[in-house]
Amino acid sequence: MTVSQESAPTDPPVPTGPTALGPCRRSVVAAVGAAGIAAALTACGSGDGGGSGPTGDASAAGGGVLAKTSDIPEGGGKIFADQGVVVTQPKKGEFKAFTATCTHQGCKVTKIEGGTIDCPCHGSKFSIEDGSVKHPPATQPLPAKQIKVSGDSISLA
Ligand code: FES
Numbered sequence: 001m002t003v004s005q006e007s008a009p010t011d012p013p014v015p016t017g018p019t020a021l022g023p024c025r026r027s028v029v030a031a032v033g034a035a036g037i038a039a040a041l042t043a044c045g046s047g048d049g050g051g052s053g054p055t056g057d058a059s060a061a062g063g064g065v066l067a068k069t070s071d072i073p074e075g076g077g078k079i080f081a082d083q084g085v086v087v088t089q090p091k092k093g094e095f096k097a098f099t100a101t102c103t104h105q106g107c108k109v110t111k112i113e114g115g116t117i118d119c120p121c122h123g124s125k126f127s128i129e130d131g132s133v134k135h136p137p138a139t140q141p142l143p144a145k146q147i148k149v150s151g152d153s154i155s156l157a
Contacts, residue, residue, distance in 0.1 A: 065153045069095065072154070077112045077128050084108075085145050086117050087154060088128035095149050097156075098131040098142035109142075117142065 067087060072078050072095060077088030084100045086109060098117065100109050107121035116125035116134050124138035131142035146157035 065155045066147070067154045069093075069149065069152045069154060075115065075128075077117065079109060079112065079117075081108060083156065085147075085156065086112070086142070087147065088112065088117070090115075090129040095147060095154060096129065096131075097145040097147040098126070099145060101142075102138060103133075103140040103142060104138035 066080060066083065066085065067078065069089075072087050072089045074089050074092050077086055077096075079086050079100055081100065086098045086100050088096045088098070090096060101107075102109055102119035102121065102124055104119065104122055104124050107119050109117050109126070110120045111118040112128060115128055117128055117131070118125050119138070122137050123135060124133065125135035126132065126138070126142045127134050131144060133139060133141055148155050148157045
């Protein structure tokens with residue numbers, strides 16, 4: 001009697017609409033996602049590998065020239081905060097480099113004086129010769145960083 005009328009209207013229209021939209025939307029999102037990732041990768045690639053890029057920034061953010069040898073005082077050193085590096089010249093013509101992060105609790109060292117690299121946070125001091133601890137509370141030396149001196153230019157290796 002009325003049984004056939006109840007089941008008839010529920011079947012055809014409901015699945016057609018959403019089912020048709022679902023895959024299309026996913027495809028569009030996937031396409032945009034892939035394009036976005038490609039664009040991001042392209043942007044990253046061009047910014048990193050270009051060497052001397054269009055920005056004209058000469059700072060050594062990775063392998064570029066860090067300083068001139070004449071910038072580093074003999075018997076002292078210089079802190080390159082942006083690169084997180086300390087370059088020292090314990091003896092004339094002998095250059096060393098260390099991380100600028102204190103091994104005690106991670107502050108950045110801020111001063112080089114009297115043959116030591118000094119941390120302002122708790123007073124640790126490190127040797128400009130080998131990064132060894134000259135004054136606690138730090139117990140571990142400043143790890144060395146690799147640098148390359150060619151001519152009068154010092155760069156991160
Ligand atoms: S973090 Fe450098 S002395 Fe504590």
